[in-house]
């Protein structure tokens with residue numbers, strides 16, 4: 189994989205503790221310039237914490253207990269808060285899942301977007317506003333000149349989300365971390381935003397870490413996919429290989445639970461019984477054991493390492509050779 | 520208009536004729552008279568026993584308003600809504616009470632429809648007590664049966680909502696909605712907030728319940744993959760009006776209205792090969808406000824096929840050779 193050869197961002201054995209449990213446990217992946225890495229998995233799997241850690245924005249309850257986060261040759265985790273703040277916005281940006289929490293309610297959206305630009309580029313206020321206006325056009329907001337003078341409360345949730353996206357993109361960051369950026373948006377707007385991200389990747393070589401639970405979004409934009417389960421990477425692979433030939437039972441079942449084009453209507457979809465374990469329910473073995481149709485005694489007692497299956501495909505499962513059985517369950 | 524017949528003759532659990540729902544106009548916020556929001560206009564719809572009709576369209580197009588009008592939560596300014604033959608519009612409170620036995624509604628967020636201080640058993644049993652359908656031992660047995668029907672266990676009756684996962688809570692909501700054996704269940708985005716694996720469980724449940732009880736569904740959703748899986752017929756709504764209506768296979772094999780095509784091309788398919796080969800039909804701009812609906816065809820401000828006549832004359836829903844009904848001058 190060229191991502192391994194020349195990564196822009198590498199997350200190396202990242203581990204995050206909350207209340208004595210490894211809610212993010214030994215996560216590693218790399219993203220090359222101009223590539224999109226998708227992080228997928230059910231709620232509670234540690235996707236958001238992983239993304240916050242990349243920008244030094246972990247909540248107080250969480251501590252990074254091991255691992256490095258490298259932006260080229262800089263270890264971000266070793267930066268001071270001041271240095272980190274400088275890197276955020278210019279080198280790296282984040283789009284949060286919940287826009288209302290991250291916009292300033294007392295400042296017009298125009299100032300918020302323009303300010304994000306002015307902090308890193310010494311331009312006049314007027315130039316920054318023009319740049320902000322153009323950004324609103326790019327994210328598909330009609331009547332941008334009027335919108336610039338409005339406050340967040342005057343805008344719909346979908347509109348606020350696109351303001352957030354504008355702030356994140358206006359400096360042309362080298363790395364963009366996007367946590368469910370389009371989940372709250374209509375599919376028509378989602379398609380516009382995904383196209384905008386693709387353009388960013390193609391034109392500027394931005395590297396994107398995209399968190400989503402929508403397999404359609406993954407299929408649309410990702411180059412590589414890391415499937416997370418209960419804080420660990422279950423499987424990581426180039427996107428085509430992951431969809432065509434999943435090598436972890438969790439991935440296979442996730443894929444099978446999404447209705448397909450050629451499904452007969454009103455037939456049973458594959459399901460995964462039970463729920464993601466909470467951190468205090470983590471066992472010593474594979475964390476998917478309780479829900480896995482292939483689980484054996486070994487799964488319960490020994491944690492499977494990420495086995496290398498070749499061509500950048502890795503899976504943390506003791507029984508990769510029995511995947512055909514899963515495909516039967518899932519069919 | 521001819522007097523609609525009782526359901527026993529038409530077999531329809533729902534008959535809607537020329538319904539319009541508007542908001543505002545007189546009074547308005549702080550006594551000012553605001554613009555009239557024309558949320559639903561000129562809508563006709565029949566749903567047969569055991570049929571699932573999907574209602575799709577972008578946020579704000581009037582899906583929830585129409586749903587509310589059907590269950591009598593929102594009074595239309597004109598038109599007729601009949602549930603199994605009984606008129607909802609203009610019904611007295613007592614008549615409405617009787618009609619509501621036959622139509623129930625479930626929403627996107629199960630947390631909002633459950634009282635956190637009531638046990639699940641009390642919540643499910645409430646409609647049965649209120650209507651004097653069952654009490655004492657019979658009530659307990661009925662609640663136990665309902666819990667089992669939705670895949671929960673009788674002993675769950677004593678627990679509180681917070682002791683359940685999101686998917687389990689949606690099951691509780693469904694059990695309550697089914698308690699009075701309604702003819703029609705309106706599902707307003709019932710699986711949108713759920714993880715895919717849980718979503719699959721709920722979809723399987725809805726399908727199984729329909730097979731068992733013959734209940735009809737009006738299924739409001741923006742997820743065309745889910746719609747394709749669960750529905751018999753699809754209705755597309757744009758700015759308060761139906762623009763296309765067809766049975767499932769016709770709809771997905773041969774969508775006709777430009778807006779339908781745009782929606783379909785915007786939904787990412789969970790298959791990288793299919794998704795990346797897909798022909799895109801990107802919409803510019805966004806939904807105009809329903810308080811200022813464009814003249815002629817309301818879609819003309821965003822439609823790539825629009826011509827002069829489109830902004831002048833509103834196209835009516837007209838039948839096509841394959842049975843689809845489409846409102847477009849050029850499709």
Ligand SMILES: Nc1ncnc2c1ncn2[C@@H]1O[C@H](COP(=O)(O)OP(=O)(O)O)[C@@H](O)[C@H]1O
Pocket residue numbers: 206211229230231232233234235236237238247248249250466467
């Ligand atoms: N601020 C916090 N305090 C305590 N626990 C948290 C906090 N944030 C996340 N967690 C826990 O960490 C785990 C991973 O959460 P998160 O990264 O948000 O998952 P995801 O984004 O995949 O849904 C979950 O078990 C969650 O409950």
Ligand SMILES: Nc1ncnc2c1ncn2[C@@H]1O[C@H](COP(=O)(O)OP(=O)(O)O)[C@@H](O)[C@H]1O
Pocket residue numbers: 542543556558576577578579580581582583584585809
């Ligand atoms: N109670 C209300 N008062 C004023 N406007 C409303 C009210 N309810 C809905 N609307 C407006 O009616 C339109 C349709 O809304 P809604 O039916 O909720 O759409 P959908 O469910 O398709 O997203 C929107 O413009 C919405 O703002």
Ligand code: SF4
Pocket residue numbers: 436437438474475476477478480481482483484487492504505506507508
């Ligand atoms: S290691 Fe065992 S329990 Fe875990 S995914 Fe593989 S087969 Fe299932």
Ligand code: SF4
Pocket residue numbers: 776777778816817818819820822823824825826829834846847848849850
């Ligand atoms: S009537 Fe005209 S504007 Fe409306 S959908 Fe058809 S072509 Fe487009």
Ligand SMILES: [Mg+2]
Pocket residue numbers: 235236285367
């Ligand atoms: Mg999250």
Ligand SMILES: [Mg+2]
Pocket residue numbers: 582583584707
């Ligand atoms: Mg709605």
